[in-house]
Amino acid sequence: MARSVTKLSLLGMLRRSLVHRRARSFSALIAMTVSAGVATALLTLYADLDTKLHKEFRSFGANVVMTAPADKPLAAGVLEKVQRALPADAVAAEFAYAVATTDKGTPVVAAGTDFAAVRRLNSWWQVDAWPAEGDADAAIVGQRAAGFVGDAKALKLAFAGRSIALRSVGRLSTGGDEDSRIYMPLAALTQWTGVAPSVIEVQVPGGAATVEAAIARLKQEFPELQIQPVRQLVEGESKIVDRTHALMYGAVVLIALTVAVSVLATLSASVLERRRDFALMKALGGSQGQLMGMFLLEAVALALAGVAAGFVIGSAAAWAISEGNFHTATLPHLSVLPVVLALNLVIAAMAALFPVRVLRGLQPAALLKGE
Amino acid sequence: MALEIPVDSTTTTTNAAGPNPGEVIVTDNLWKTYVMGDQQVNALRGVNLRIRHSEYVAIMGPSGSGKSTLMNLIGCLDSPSQGRYWLNGHDVSQLNDDELARIRNKEIGFVFQTFNLLARATSLHNVELPLIYNGTPTAERTARAKEVLESVGLGSRMDHKPNELSGGQRQRVAIARALVNRPSIILADEPTGNLDSKTSVEIMALFQELHAKGNTIVLVTHEPDIAEYANRIVTIRDGVVAGDQLSTRNRNQQP
Incomplete structure (x- = not known):
C-alpha cells in the first residue's frame, strides 16, 4: 500500500516526538499553561490593581x-x-x-x-x-x-x-x-x-x-x-495595596516553582524514556549541541504553547475575577505577555537542566548494547 | 558507572609510527581501564592493530575478552585510557565528544545486534538520520537514502516502520543506514545475534556483497562460523590480541 512520505527534519522529529509522547507532552503543556495562565491573570489584575483598589478606597470618603x-x-x-x-x-x-x-x-x-x-x-x-x-x-x-x-x-x-x-x-x-x-x-x-x-x-x-x-x-x-x-485611610490604603502586590508576586513565584518541578519531572521522564534514541543519535553523529538543541526546542515549544493557551485563559480569568470583585472588566494587557513568556521560558530552562545533564552524560556504547 | 583512569604501561609499542598508505585503522598500544568500586579493570591491555582499506576483518573473542571495548574504541564511541588510534589517517584518540561525533558521522557506519532503529520513524527516515547531522540538503538526503535502501533490497519497504518489518529487514535497514554516509568503515557488532540461522546467512551474504564492492568491514562476533565469513580473524583474549590470521576459507583460497 502506498503511503505518503513526509520529509525528515529536526522540526519534523520534534513534532513526531511531541505527538507520539502525547500523554507526557500534554501533561507538560498543562503545567506550562497553568503557569502562564496564573501569571497572566495575576499580572493583568496587578496592572489594574492600583486603579481598582484606589477606586474602592474612594468609597471610604475624604482622605x-x-x-x-x-x-x-x-x-x-x-x-x-x-x-x-x-x-x-x-x-x-x-x-x-x-x-x-x-x-x-x-x-x-x-x-x-x-x-x-x-x-x-x-x-x-x-x-x-x-x-x-x-x-x-x-x-x-x-x-x-x-x-x-x-x-x-x-x-x-x-x-x-x-x-x-x-x-x-x-x-x-x-x-x-x-x-x-x-x-x-x-x-x-x-x-x-x-x-x-x-x-x-x-x-x-x-x-x-x-x-x-x-x-x-x-x-x-x-x-x-x-x-x-486622614492618616488611617491614606496609610491603610497604602499598606493594603503594598501587601496585595507582595501577595501576588509571592503567588506567581510559588506557582512558577511548583510548575517547574512538574515540568522537570515530565522532561526528565521524557529523556530517560528516550535514552536509547538519544544514544543512537549520538552514535550516528549527533553532537551534544544538536541533541540538547533538539531537546530544549521541545521544552521551548511546550513553553510557547503554554504561553499562548495560558494568556487566553489567564486574561479570561482576570476579566471574571475583576468583574466579580470590582464590578468592572479588566481587559487583556498585552504588556504582561513578555513577562509571562520570560517566566515560562525560565521555568522550561530550569526544568530542562537535569535532563540536559543526563543527555550530556549518555554513553552510547553501553546503551546501544542494551546494557 | 565505570570511571576511566589513565594507566601506566610497559607494553612495547609496535605501531607508534602511525598508519602506512592504504591503512584505515591503526591502533598503537591501546589500553582501556575502568575503575569499578575500588578495583581497576583493564578491559584492553595494549592492543596493536592494523586494518587496510577494503579488508573484511572479524574480531572474535569470548564474552569479557575486551572485543566490545575494542569495538567501542574503533567506533569512536569511547576514548582510550592510553595509546593512540588513527582512523583513515587521523589521530582520533584525543578528540572531544563533538569531534568524535563528527568522525563517527563521517567515517563509520554502525550495525548493531539489536538494530537500534528509531521505533516511530519509517525505514527511509531511519536511513536519513545520519545525513541530518551533517547538514545534507533534504532532496539529496532522501535520494541517497532511497538509493541505499534499494541496494539492500528494501525498495518496497521504505515507508514501513520497524515494527512492520521482519528481523532480517530491520537489520537491512540498519545496514542501509550504515552505508548512507559512504563511511570509511562499516562496524558491525554481533549483527546476526538477534536473527535466526536462515536470516543470518542472508545478512552475512549482504556483508560479503558490500565487501565485494570495496567496503571495509569490521565484524565483532563470538561465533566462529560467522567470523569465517571474513577474510581475516583477529582474536582478542584478556584484553590483548591473542591471534591474527586469515580465515579458513580465505586460507583455502590462497594459491
Whole structure:
C-alpha cells in the first residue's frame, strides 16, 4: 500500500516526538499553561490593581481635611480654587457647622453642605433618601439626632433667637459623629445662622504619594488653612495595596516553582524514556549541541504553547475575577505577555537542566548494547 | 558507572609510527581501564592493530575478552585510557565528544545486534538520520537514502516502520543506514545475534556483497562460523590480541 512520505527534519522529529509522547507532552503543556495562565491573570489584575483598589478606597470618603482658623471662616470662592488645584477626578465638599437647639430644647449640630457633592464624597453613607437638587428647606437627619427632635419629619430648630423650619427627607446612618447631626443646604444654614463654611473635605484619588503631593500643593496655595490627611485611610490604603502586590508576586513565584518541578519531572521522564534514541543519535553523529538543541526546542515549544493557551485563559480569568470583585472588566494587557513568556521560558530552562545533564552524560556504547 | 583512569604501561609499542598508505585503522598500544568500586579493570591491555582499506576483518573473542571495548574504541564511541588510534589517517584518540561525533558521522557506519532503529520513524527516515547531522540538503538526503535502501533490497519497504518489518529487514535497514554516509568503515557488532540461522546467512551474504564492492568491514562476533565469513580473524583474549590470521576459507583460497 502506498503511503505518503513526509520529509525528515529536526522540526519534523520534534513534532513526531511531541505527538507520539502525547500523554507526557500534554501533561507538560498543562503545567506550562497553568503557569502562564496564573501569571497572566495575576499580572493583568496587578496592572489594574492600583486603579481598582484606589477606586474602592474612594468609597471610604475624604482622605484630606482642610480647616479654616476659628476666627476666620472660609472666604467665598475657596472651594472652586481648591477644586482647580486638584486633579479633575478629586471630589471636594465644604461644610459649615452651628450648634442649634431643637424644639425639645436639646442642643444639636446643624451642618450646612452641598448634598450633591457630599453624596459623591461619602458614597459609604447610608441615607434612605437624599434631598432633591435645589430643595432649599430639605434636610437629612442623623440616626441619633432624630431622637433629639419632637417631630422627625417637620424640624424646628433655633439658633441665637432665630428659628428655621425644615423638612426631613431622609435618615442618615454612618456609625460615626454624623449620626448626631442634622444636614441641610449650606445656603439655608448660612442665611439662618450667619455661619460661613469652615471645613472642606476632599477625596484625592490615588495612593499615599499622590495624596501627599496634593496636600503639598494645597498647603502652598492655601497657607492660611490647616490641611491634614486622614492618616488611617491614606496609610491603610497604602499598606493594603503594598501587601496585595507582595501577595501576588509571592503567588506567581510559588506557582512558577511548583510548575517547574512538574515540568522537570515530565522532561526528565521524557529523556530517560528516550535514552536509547538519544544514544543512537549520538552514535550516528549527533553532537551534544544538536541533541540538547533538539531537546530544549521541545521544552521551548511546550513553553510557547503554554504561553499562548495560558494568556487566553489567564486574561479570561482576570476579566471574571475583576468583574466579580470590582464590578468592572479588566481587559487583556498585552504588556504582561513578555513577562509571562520570560517566566515560562525560565521555568522550561530550569526544568530542562537535569535532563540536559543526563543527555550530556549518555554513553552510547553501553546503551546501544542494551546494557 | 565505570570511571576511566589513565594507566601506566610497559607494553612495547609496535605501531607508534602511525598508519602506512592504504591503512584505515591503526591502533598503537591501546589500553582501556575502568575503575569499578575500588578495583581497576583493564578491559584492553595494549592492543596493536592494523586494518587496510577494503579488508573484511572479524574480531572474535569470548564474552569479557575486551572485543566490545575494542569495538567501542574503533567506533569512536569511547576514548582510550592510553595509546593512540588513527582512523583513515587521523589521530582520533584525543578528540572531544563533538569531534568524535563528527568522525563517527563521517567515517563509520554502525550495525548493531539489536538494530537500534528509531521505533516511530519509517525505514527511509531511519536511513536519513545520519545525513541530518551533517547538514545534507533534504532532496539529496532522501535520494541517497532511497538509493541505499534499494541496494539492500528494501525498495518496497521504505515507508514501513520497524515494527512492520521482519528481523532480517530491520537489520537491512540498519545496514542501509550504515552505508548512507559512504563511511570509511562499516562496524558491525554481533549483527546476526538477534536473527535466526536462515536470516543470518542472508545478512552475512549482504556483508560479503558490500565487501565485494570495496567496503571495509569490521565484524565483532563470538561465533566462529560467522567470523569465517571474513577474510581475516583477529582474536582478542584478556584484553590483548591473542591471534591474527586469515580465515579458513580465505586460507583455502590462497594459491
